[in-house]
Amino acid sequence: MGRLHVGTAACRIALAALALCTTAELVAAQQAGSVRGQVVDAVTSRPLVGAQVFAVGTGRGGLSNASGQYLILNVPVGMQTIRVELLGYGAMEQQVNIAGGQVAEVDFRLSQQALRLDAIVVTGTAGETQRRSIGNSVTSFDAAAVTEAVPVPSLQEMLQGRAPGLTLISNGGGAGDGSQIRLRGAGSLEGRFEPVVYVDGVRIESDGAQGGMCGSVTHCTSALDYLNPNDVESVEIIKGPAASTLYGAEAAGGVIQIITKRGRPGTGVQWSAAIDMGRSDWNLATPVTYWQCTASNTTSSSFPGCNGVAPGTVLTYQPMDENANAMRGNTGSDDSNGPGQYSANLSARGGGEAFSYFVSAERSEEQGIFLNNFSRRNGGRANFSFTPTDELDFTVNFGYARTHVRAPLSNNSSNSVLRNAYRGRANAAYQYEVGYRNFGPTLANEWDLQTRSERYTVGATVNYRPFSWLHNRLVMGLDNQNREITDFTGIDQTGLRPWGTTRSAGYVDIEIRPLHNWTLDYASTVSTDVNENISSSFSAGVQLLNRNSERFDVTGEGLVANTLNLVSSAAVNRGGQGFSEQTSLGFYVQEQVGWKNRLFATAAVRIDDNSAFGKDFSLVAYPKAQLSYVISDEEFFDFDVVDQLKLRAAWGQAGNPPDPFVADRTYTAGATSTGDAIVNLLRPSSYGNPDLKAETGSELELGFESSLLGDRLGIDFTYYNQKTRDALIAVPDPPSSGYSGEHFVNVGEVSSVGFELLLTGTPLYTRALQWDAIVAFSTNKGELVSWGSAPLTEIEFGSFATVQRHIPGYPMGGFWSTDVVRDASGAPILDGGSVTVETEKEYVGPSNPTREIGLTNTFTVFDNFRVFANLDYKGGHYQWCAICSVRSRIDRNTQLVNDPSSDPVEVAVVSSLQTKTWIKPADFIKLREVSVSYRLPASLSESMRVDDATLTLAGRNLWMWTRYEFDQEGLGSPDPEVNFDSASRFGRTDYASIPMLRTFALGLRFSF
């Protein structure tokens, strides 16, 4: 079935199901009473929108509208319990007697809760687990509230700055550019250190670096961006081995649980719609190039800017601004509107007595700063829950998305716009366009690499509770992704063959990458109250995960015409194929003992096997132990300012397996030529290591959670100390063996230490003005402890210079610089106009942030205005400005080098191979998100026949402060948050990357 057919079928199923649900709702109507009332904030009396109000046990309910009003129809007569729930507030219940055909009035005044110890969190076991019983830190945030406050174009941007310990390593500001996610730093050198991701219990692919020349030629996309942020209800982040033990041999890097929106039983159907439109611009400094005209330049056709001017004149040029097609939005550009984006969402949510549903559809598009850059997404979701009996419920979640990204040549390409803009001489005539060192925008924008991805995630969850004390859960799921990457070059019309001889005759390459992640997860929990004080919860489970990916690659060369661009139409065509598969099987047992519902001790062990383990290695066991103590429930605890206090401690292990097949020593097939024939051959492929096993991450976590000052301040503090032993280290294959490359050994040790602090509070709490603030602060100190027995002293790497090192005792990938030789006074020694570079390197600092602060403020003015702002600080790390070095040394097109008044010693220093000048602190503060929302008064909403309508003006990346600055205009990137190679694990380089763009968007949201 083609991708179109799958999508159409999915839509039909969703619509049919919705129609069925709505019909069922009507049929369910019966003669009974009704309940209505208003839900308001207990302190400010402000109406609360979106509160779920329902008659307990009847399957009847409703939602509060813009004025806080709700109405529940068809409530059975008699005494009923009406319950109201709203995230961020404590639940509340009231009894009411319902009379047939009458309307009962029940109002609620809800109190905010800074610490929700009774909230249910996802832990990997079956059944409901309350936060109070968990000994590890779980950060969760209300994704629905985020998307309501500010338009969020992608899931990765939703994660940005909202959870302490979660670091988003960005690469650039292009449309579709992905980021890397790290929880508590990098816990591994060579193994996976990104968290595993589950959507509604189904493991999904989170690696976006798949094909499309991503990393080296174009930026990689994010594998999470197929998810529509508006479909997400909440996100829970489990950060390290102490918490992720139950997830086994792949979870040492942590776990991200994404929970999508569900229906609400008994609430009928509520439609929601949202439309956002915005424009972006490059508001930071653009490159500036210089050139000092020599006498010969003044008459040279290669330097048109120098013609007719006096020798010594310094020319300046701003290639990104002065060339019409360098950027969208430039004067005279083929797209004078500039980059921008829009999205449209429509969803329906509701349910009847025994079922609920959430269905949605979405389209979004972003135009990048370059003319050949865009990102589009069309998708939908259908989640259905059915509860035939109190003992049994089924949930089916289906998410579908088609994404389409056209990626420009990125900074790591010699033919990219920005690279050649930075590296040209001001106004110099090169082969293509003035001021551009190689390809100019006209040619570079011809680059046509498009990735079309069709992806669906389907999961079915069955919960069966035959007894109140026994809970069984079975999850089956599939994350299916079909990625098609097309690389096309039209027939060269210039005769210059700029894309090479091969491509000049017309070229098309199509790479198809089917990828499947299967999840089969069974878990069961037996809960027992041993006596009135002691409870027991015993859990066990089995998890089978399988990931298989294939790659089909076909290439055609020599086209008849650009429109006849099938591979089969080409004069020469060829194909290739790749395959990879990995299966893991694990099971766990866990016992949790509770005392008076305030002290909980948990012990568990998980045992895993994995197809990637070596032949001489079989099982691995990961234990964990936790303690949680809600000390504030004790009678002796009597502190007025402290409402609730939970102390917790956790220790645990989790793993990180090697990649598939790397344990085996193998040969692979190839081809060679004998005479005119192509014949098969076998050649060495993988050196292998039969003893290979998963690396093991151990973590000790200590912390507390507390609410203070009448639930107006919440504190969540965590200290963690993480060690990874048996770390996977890549050791070179000895080339004299005939093998080349690297093989893994389990020898190294890596550590990661830090703390996380999450403060939630309401400094101002009046109806006229309410200020809600969230501060997320975290530190991380990562270190390579040792190589173990690996025959290594250090690993040096870096783009354009070996400025980074893995070396024991220092952060992994830390920056090391070289300086020039200096005299006793510290002045560089000049010899014949040049300086000598020291051979010894000096440690500068880490390449990734060691401290982060996210500050989210929401100001609510009266009932209808809301101002939202999110500040993001990252610091303690450094950035290597390779473009600064290359421009100063090789291109000689910087301000300093060309200014006749420059100090010759200074010029000699920057002209040398020293790196000290160009490794700079990269601390920054960014105003990530700002929004102003106006909720239409209820009277106006009602006149428009909608329950709620909100108008939002939002901005992203509006302001930045940074220590990453240069004293020369337009020298390096204005944004420290860029990276040269988006697929690199540790490499951080500023080399002509697109900075994060500023965006303004206008959004309208309404529900009806």
Add this chain to the structure above:
Amino acid sequence: MTSIQSARRAAKVALLGAVAVGVVACSTVDGILDVENPAQIDESQLNDAALVQVLVNGVIGDFQDMYSDPFVWRGSMFTDEQVTGINWEQTARLNQRIIQYDEGDADLMFSAISRARAQADTLIGRLLGGLSESPTDDESLAIAYAYAGYSYIILADAMCEATVNVGATIHPPLDLYGFAVDRFNAGRPIATAAGRTDLVNLMNVGLSRAYLNLGQASNAMSAAELVPEGFYYWVEYNESDNRTYNVLESRINGANHSLGVHPAFVAGGPADFGTQDLEAELTDPRVQHEPRWATGHNALTPLYKPKSGLMYSNFNGETFATGGEPAVYERGTDIAMSSYLEAMHNYYEAAGPAGTGPLGTTLEFVNARRAAGNQGAVTLSGDDLMDELRWQRGKDLFMGGYRLGDLRRWLRAGDDLFPSGQHVNEQWGNYGNATCFPLPKEEYEGNPNISR
């Protein structure tokens, strides 16, 4: 204990038991953790007679793979055959004869040659270990010996020193030439018995080159004079499959072309380097290049794209000076790894200025080669004649993968002909003094038997 408590306890035990049984059952079920790997075959499965032919193909294929890149391309970059237009600084330094043991080019060179060598040596071991039914006349064994010998020669030509098979000894080049001699001497009788005269000739040329490098002149001459006129043995490439391309084609003709002829070989010599019209000077068909230069990847170095010389299968003998169209490097262009012409050069170099051989005296041979380049005869003797012989060898074997070994041999004899002084890109500064590729860091880190 109540009955409900008993039931719960029983449920716990049953749950644990069920999970344990399930896991054990799952893990013992054949194939639950087995995954397919259709891209690879375990090394232990290779001792199979049915696979001998593909293993032989592997020997040939990895030699071909190594030959155009890194050996010819990076090797010539190290000599006075080419200048690079690559933007990458490490490659630029390589072109300036500056290389460190921890740089990728050293690893690439050693790894690629070692793979070809190991493929051949390993196959010899497999065949002699029982896989060959008739080791005395086994054609496969003869091929493996021939390619093993040439791999050792190339290892010696390129590397400053080398280890073999993760061994503890770091061998100097002369050891490696000696190993080549061993392989050829073992292989020649087998090739003869198998009726493969082409392999016999291939090994005779190889012997002459190895002996020449070892300073054993008479052995070099004896082997060389056995080679029949017109003999060529090609490193074969094929344009119909991208795995068998001659990658020099893309280095020269691809986007951002990266390779041009060094001033030493540009028509007319260094004084003309940078001139935009050299058509009239391009009279020698053996070293033809575009008369006009253009910059490539680094938008800096003037690059005269070379045309196919005598060691290339599509050499057509035409010159720009006479209005001809010299052949261009193509994906399927073969390179001669061995030839009668090389054998004669080996012979006369070994014979010295007063030598006489199959093609007359050394002077007669030199003048014959000059005539092939549309150059007039000379009357030279002694060192001057030998200098001219070397120069003619350089042109005859241009870009064929010979120059680095030749320059190093002549350096051992006291004559430093490596490029030196100012590089054509003035801002790069002067040439360094490296003459070979160092044993790479990867071998020191991966080979537990050696240390640095």
